[in-house]
Amino acid sequence: QSALTQPASVSGSPGQSITISCTGTSSDVGSYNLVSWYQQHPGKAPKLMIYEVSKRPSGVSNRFSGSKSGNTASLTISGLQAEDEADYYCCSYAGSVVFGGGTKLTVL
Amino acid sequence: EVQLVESGGGLVQPGGSLRLSCAASGFTFSSYWMSWVRQAPGKGLEWVANIKQDGSEKYYVDSVKGRFTISRDNAKNSLYLQMNSLRAEDTAVYYCARGRWFGLWGQGTLVTVSS
Numbered sequence: 229q230s231a232l233t234q235p236a237s238v239s240g241s242p243g244q245s246i247t248i249s250c251t252g253t254s255s256d257v258g259s260y261n262l263v264s265w266y267q268q269h270p271g272k273a274p275k276l277m278i279y280e281v282s283k284r285p286s287g288v289s290n291r292f293s294g295s296k297s298g299n300t301a302s303l304t305i306s307g308l309q310a311e312d313e314a315d316y317y318c319c320s321y322a323g324s325v326v327f328g329g330g331t332k333l334t335v336l
Numbered sequence: 337e338v339q340l341v342e343s344g345g346g347l348v349q350p351g352g353s354l355r356l357s358c359a360a361s362g363f364t365f366s367s368y369w370m371s372w373v374r375q376a377p378g379k380g381l382e383w384v385a386n387i388k389q390d391g392s393e394k395y396y397v398d399s400v401k402g403r404f405t406i407s408r409d410n411a412k413n414s415l416y417l418q419m420n421s422l423r424a425e426d427t428a429v430y431y432c433a434r435g436r437w438f439g440l441w442g443q444g445t446l447v448t449v450s451s
Contacts, residue, residue: 231380264437266381273431273441274373274381285439317381321436324395325371325383 232257232318232328239334245306248331250318251299258299262321265294265303268330269314277316278303310335338362338440340432345445352422352449358415358432358442366390366410368435372417374428375444384430385417400426422449 233251240246250257250265257263261281266274276285278294281301291306301320305312313335318328344356356372371386385396385406394406405418415432427449434440 262436266438268381273443274438275441276437276439279437279439285437315380319381319383319438324397325386327381327383330380 230326232320232326234316234318234328234331236329237332237334239336240305240308241336242308242310244308245304246308246333247305248303248316248318248333250301250303250328252301252320252326253299256320256322256326257296257301260320260322261296263294263296263301264319264321265292265301266317266319267312267314268317274317305333308335340434340440340442342430342432342442342445345430345447347448347450348422349451350423350449353418353420354422354447356417356419356430356432356445356447358417360413360415360434363434363440365408365413370406370408370415370435371433371438372406372415373431373433373438373441374426374447375431376425376428379428382428387415419447422447424449 263281265278267277268274281296282294293304295302316331341359372384387394387406403421407416429444431444432442
């Protein structure tokens, strides 16, 4: 199964909103509401930010939101803060599990 | 404290074997699917394998099928990954992760395959 497609990098200024896309196919992202997103700071383990496309685990800021349209899922971070600077990975659970290649978010 | 702690990583020669362990605590281990996810140096995340609560279903990424075996011991709250016929491309930090949504991760254990 091929990796999901994410932009290599995105950037934004504090207070702004950014969106990270995650493109799959009709066999994974498009067929199931089983997309999750992970945040990873350098040298740390990943952290679950969104699951089932748009649900937030307890303790995750409501500045993080997820959505899906067709074969593309998206993660939006509003009110950017310095601590949001990290790598972000999408993941689709459709039979087997596949991650996106990751997006490096830079807060300018 | 709710946590996962991996162990067993290290340096191994190509073709060699290694067994990783993941000790779970602070939650009902037997209630969750469990997975192994790896990350090669400077690269992204790659799912490796997962196992159902009772061990009756196991799934693997194609690149490790026939070489890696995932298992669990619910009585010991432990997850395992037996890795045989290791290759240089298996070099990575290996994480264990809880649940379908990987809601809890360990700190990872580094596996280096090199001569």
